Amino acid sequence: MHIAHIVPSLEERHGGPSKSVRATALASAQTGNTVELLTTAPVAAQPEKNETLTVETFRRDWPQKFCPSRGLRERLATSTADIVHHHSLWLRTLHYAHRCAVRRAVPLVVSPRGMMSTWSWEHHAYRKKFARHVIHPGALEAISGWHATSKEEAGEIAALGFKQPVCIAPNGVATPEPDATAAAAEYWRKACPQVADQRVALFYSRFHEKKRVIELIDLWLERAPRDWMLLLVGLPQTYSTQMLDRYIMRNSGAGRIRVFDGTGKPPPYAVASLFVLPSHTENFGLVIADAMAHGLPTIVTDTTPWRGLNDTGGGACVPWSEFGPMLAGFTAESRQKLRARGMLARAWTLREFSWESSARLLADFYENLKATPP
Secondary structure, three states: OEEEEEEOOOOHHHOOHHHHHHHHHHHHHHOOOEEEEEEEEOOOEEEEEOOOEEEEEEEOOOOHHHOOOHHHHHHHHOOOOOEEEEEOOOOHHHHHHHHHHHHHOOOEEEEOOOOOOHHHHHOOHHHHHHHHHHHOOOHHHHOOEEEEOOHHHHHHHHHOOOOOOEEEOOOOOOOOOHHHHHHHHHHHHHHOHHHHOOEEEEEEEEEOHHHOHHHHHHHHHHHOOOOEEEEEEEEEOOOOHHHHHHHHHHOOOEOOEEEEEOOOOOOOHHHOOEEEEOOOOOOOOHHHHHHHHOOOOEEEEOOOOOOOHHHHOOEEEEOHHHHHHHHHHHHOOOHHHHHHHHHHHHHHHHHHOOHHHHHHHHHHHHHHHHHOOO
């Protein structure tokens, strides 16, 4: 099968999808398919090719925020793909994918990547309406099938009234490499020597209002013990590191919370004792899975698809109203207790989530769509 994966960007600043889309395409290729991953960037790049996957990056034209690209449009106009799989919504690349699927008379699959939740749908709703009717007109109605990374995301798609079939294929989780973990630990001990003297609760994600960064700071200063530090490492978006630092200083949090721009830096899991992410919504939350794979007990909100945590002993998935008491409870536990929780979380995550399994679920879905008359 010839599969064309299209994503507006693979830039690190876009968070989890920049990793998960590439991993999805690679896993599809490793199961015996011919796979191309097509994307845009401010500057075009030479194609990346190996035995199983080709990655092509086309120059992004103006206005860049909508990801138009003449190069990508022309490339898809000559594609011979059997399946066109687009990742994300609201950007011009979906229009190109839609037109390609129509020309080829092949299925169009879309991974919304968290954009179907009530919070995301209503956030800047006027922009979504504009995109639906102007940026990629008719694309959502023409979708042959959806790819959701959780049951919760599949439910969100149905709740919005879409009737197309949905494939639930979670992201995979790679086993952390010991050498990379050791190098990351060394980096963060130098960048933030404070981690050697205090136990660390880690927030590692985008600095965006969706992640409740400000609310987490307030909650930490109210509920967390003084012998713990909150380490905020993220990709600046709604908030810059300077904005967060000023907010912490104004609220007398100096020394209790440290903020770092994580762009181009190794993941800081190795210096933490606890992972926290109180998002308004996550379709999967790859950093959550990665944290658990690194052996970190994890607290997340129940607007993420990680309720299974409550059955493992490796963490908690709770409403935001219960996040404070849960945070206070976990930070009161001994080092040994938290390490034991982390090992339970690690074992569960590595057992349940693999890229190979996800790729095979998608391959079966593609075949079913191809066999279904339009």
